[in-house]
Amino acid sequence: xxxxxxxxxxxxxxxxxxxxxxxxxxxxxxxxxxxxxxxxxxxxxxxxxxxxxxxxxxxxxxxxxxxxxxxxxxxxxxxxxxxxxxxxxxxxxxxxxxxxxxxxxxxxxxxxxxxxxxxxxxxxxxxxxxxxxxxxxxxxxxxxxxxxxxxxxxxxxxxxxxxxxxxxxxxxxxxxxxxxxxxxxxxxxxxxxxxxxxxxxxxxxxxxxxxxxxxxxxxxxxxxxxxxxxxxxxxxxxxxxxxxxxxxxxxxxxxxxxxxxxxxxxxxxxxxxxxxxxxxxxxxxxxxxxxxxxxxxxxxxxxxxxxxxxxxxxxxxxxxxxxxxxxx
Amino acid sequence: xxxxxxxxxxxxxxxxxxxxxxxxxxxxxxxxxxxxxxxxxxxxxxxxxxxxxxxxxxxxxxxxxxxxxxxxxxxxxxxxxxxxxxxxxxxxxxxxxxxxxxxxxxxxxxxxxxxxxxxxxxxxxxxxxxxxxxxxxxxxxxxxxxxxxxxxxxxxxxxxxxxxxxxxxxxxxxxxxxxxxxxxxxxxxxxxxxxxxxxxxxxxxxxxxxxxxxxxxxxxxxxxxxxxxxxxxxxxxxxxxxxxxxxxxxxxxxxxxxxxxxxxxxxxxxxxxxxxxxxxxxxxxxxxxxxxxxxxxxxxxxxxxxxxxxxxxxxxxxxxxxxxxxxx
Numbered sequence: 001x002x003x004x005x006x007x008x009x010x011x012x013x014x015x016x017x018x019x020x021x022x023x024x025x026x027x028x029x030x031x032x033x034x035x036x037x038x039x040x041x042x043x044x045x046x047x048x049x050x051x052x053x054x055x056x057x058x059x060x061x062x063x064x065x066x067x068x069x070x071x072x073x074x075x076x077x078x079x080x081x082x083x084x085x086x087x088x089x090x091x092x093x094x095x096x097x098x099x100x101x102x103x104x105x106x107x108x109x110x111x112x113x114x115x116x117x118x119x120x121x122x123x124x125x126x127x128x129x130x131x132x133x134x135x136x137x138x139x140x141x142x143x144x145x146x147x148x149x150x151x152x153x154x155x156x157x158x159x160x161x162x163x164x165x166x167x168x169x170x171x172x173x174x175x176x177x178x179x180x181x182x183x184x185x186x187x188x189x190x191x192x193x194x195x196x197x198x199x200x201x202x203x204x205x206x207x208x209x210x211x212x213x214x215x216x217x218x219x220x221x222x223x224x225x226x227x228x229x230x231x232x233x234x235x236x237x238x239x240x241x242x243x244x245x246x247x248x249x250x251x252x253x254x255x256x257x258x259x260x261x262x263x264x265x266x267x268x269x270x271x272x273x274x275x276x277x278x279x280x281x282x283x284x285x286x287x288x289x290x291x292x293x294x295x296x297x298x299x300x301x302x303x304x305x306x307x308x309x310x311x312x313x314x315x316x317x318x319x320x321x322x323x324x325x326x327x328x
Numbered sequence: 329x330x331x332x333x334x335x336x337x338x339x340x341x342x343x344x345x346x347x348x349x350x351x352x353x354x355x356x357x358x359x360x361x362x363x364x365x366x367x368x369x370x371x372x373x374x375x376x377x378x379x380x381x382x383x384x385x386x387x388x389x390x391x392x393x394x395x396x397x398x399x400x401x402x403x404x405x406x407x408x409x410x411x412x413x414x415x416x417x418x419x420x421x422x423x424x425x426x427x428x429x430x431x432x433x434x435x436x437x438x439x440x441x442x443x444x445x446x447x448x449x450x451x452x453x454x455x456x457x458x459x460x461x462x463x464x465x466x467x468x469x470x471x472x473x474x475x476x477x478x479x480x481x482x483x484x485x486x487x488x489x490x491x492x493x494x495x496x497x498x499x500x501x502x503x504x505x506x507x508x509x510x511x512x513x514x515x516x517x518x519x520x521x522x523x524x525x526x527x528x529x530x531x532x533x534x535x536x537x538x539x540x541x542x543x544x545x546x547x548x549x550x551x552x553x554x555x556x557x558x559x560x561x562x563x564x565x566x567x568x569x570x571x572x573x574x575x576x577x578x579x580x581x582x583x584x585x586x587x588x589x590x591x592x593x594x595x596x597x598x599x600x601x602x603x604x605x606x607x608x609x610x611x612x613x614x615x616x617x618x619x620x621x622x623x624x625x626x627x628x629x630x631x632x633x634x635x636x637x638x639x640x641x642x643x644x645x646x647x648x649x650x651x652x653x654x655x656x
Contacts, residue, residue: 051531053533055531056530056532057530057531087421088420088530088531089531090530090531091525091526091527091528091529092415092480092528092529092530092539093446093524093525093642094444094518094521094524094525094643094645095443095444095642095643095645097516097518098444098445098516098518098642098645099518099521100518101516101519101521102517102518102519102521103518105519106518107517109516109518110516111516111643111645112443112456112516112645113443113444114440114441114442115442115443116423116440116441117420117421117422117423117426118421128459128460131459148531151531152420187438188425188426188437188438188439188440189430190425190426190427190430190431190434190439191429191433191435192430193422193427193430194430197419197421197422198419198420198421199419200419200420201417201420201529202385202416202418202419203379203383203384203418203476203479204384204418204419206419314421314422314426315422315426316422317422317423317426317439
């Protein structure tokens with residue numbers, strides 16, 4: 001649905017951060033029964049980043065957030081809302097959003113965590129920020145999606161360990177006078193919750209060796225090819241546009257083959273998207289925000305671009321947001 | 329702020345569930361160095377419920393949700409939005425909201441998790457639902473707050489283990505034509521995130537023995553006495569009412585002494601609130617929804633009552649929501 005506002009909400013800054021430590025496919029070959037050629041062919045991944053033993057979720061988040069605030073030319077006290085999305089947190093209590101709020105000095109903000117099981121987080125976090133942004137109490141939102149998967153991966157289980165990576169992405173959304181392109185569409189199909197499960201960390205006790213993502217690959221492959229073009233077409237239509245009116249498309253960076261197929265289905269040429277999962281792997285909800293930030297910094301997304309971002313995965317859950325990258 | 333809608337949002341059903349197993353103060357005395365008299369004097373707690381080894385967060389949530397749907401006389405397919413709030417989940421992936429969606433058969437809903445570190449969850453979950461409810465795509469929301477603390481407690485650490493309990497509360501919010509009382513106010517002070525910390529379960533590695541809530545009691549005591557009357561007065565004023573215009577007050581059930589002091593500060597007589605932490609302890613975000621459900625079922629909150637609910641705790645975070653309990 002289009003936002004029922006007489007003001008616009010636009011993205012005025014992006015930031016991202018990935019840990020310095022690079023884990024290549026060759027490194028992965030040492031740890032489990034797999035090989036570089038298979039990983040590249042299957043996922044398009046050459047390497048990924050992994051957090052150091054002392055790096056926590058909030059460390060990555062603060063770094064990405066600072067870069068987004070710098071890009072937006074805003075001080076921390078100008079942020080009214082912080083939404084943090086991650087399947088993992090530093091600790092059980094408090095919310096990571098509050099830790100980030102405190103560390104950044106966003107003293108005027110309301111901060112909370114949301115979660116959709118990782119990969120789908122981005123569209124849900126952005127949409128929730130859009131729902132709160134009213135131009136009165138909430139004028140500017142900092143949305144951060146972060147994952148540290150490496151600390152919870154069973155490195156002997158080849159089909160999941162090799163495609164995940166650690167990282168964080170952040171955006172600043174700002175309200176302003178006048179209209180502007182904005183649309184969101186979210187979906188969850190909890191009837192299929194068992195198709196992507198990462199046991200552990202919760203009340204369901206499982207053997208440590210089983211604490212690794214178990215993904216029904218066939219179902220997720222079909223799901224991704226079905227819902228991504230569908231939800232992207234829905235947000236574009238609900239904003240009154242055609243696919244050709246959208247300047248740039250940001251896809252969840254799970255699998256390069258799926259992204260290419262979905263671009264073909266939508267008729268999106270290569271110059272209107274940005275892919276980086278060869279260097280980062282699948283960083284969950286962070287992936288599309290890292291791709292967005294890179295594309296902005298590379299000049300691929302100039303100010304006043306219409307952008308569609310789509311995220312999807314466990315839940316099953318999927319969503320897309322159409323917004324203006326306004327920049328500064 | 330008051331909702332900028334030309335329709336109202338009201339509570340049409342409540343439900344709650346607590347595990348059958350009762351753990352009395354006498355049972356606690358066997359596990360650690362404490363005693364019944366001290367627990368009763370300090371917190372007002374006589375007993376609490378604890379989940380069985382096979383009960384997961386989603387089990388409690390589904391039970392509370394079913395009771396709320398029954399009270400609202402709605403089928404699962406009539407729910408458009410599920411917001412689930414808990415510091416713990418069944419598993420890392422998927423979101424508990426999606427598991428609950430799937431198990432209840434709420435096939436038309438969008439479902440996601442939010443978290444504010446436990447106790448404050450209620451006001452944040454309700455407010456987030458209110459932000460989404462637009463009367464178009466989102467007409468009815470199921471909001472569920474659940475905690476299973478018992479599986480993560482260090483039972484030898486007296487000052488936290490004795491005041492927590494497991495449980496779940498749920499409400500159905502519904503949009504309808506015409507105006508109605510509605511106001512929300514949320515706050516977080518992340519600069520004080522270190523005042524309530526429960527390490528463990530996340531990326532920050534800690535010794536299993538340290539995985540227990542560490543609370544700066546003095547700070548939280550002062551905080552609770554300061555922010556609760558303040559935020560309650562704010563929501564009442566922003567809806568255009570006085571304290572005497574509110575029919576019923578629901579407080580987070582952390583500490584009976586703090587509730588009594590805050591009632592005195594606000595001038596709320598005993599017949600306009602309901603306390604049950606003597607039987608359930610502090611069930612985090614679930615506590616005020618369990619109290620709400622009990623008060624409704626006891627006839628203390630008749631249909632068309634104006635209710636204020638306040639939750640607060642780790643973050644530090646606090647919030648209040650003023651709404652109409654419409655019933656059926």
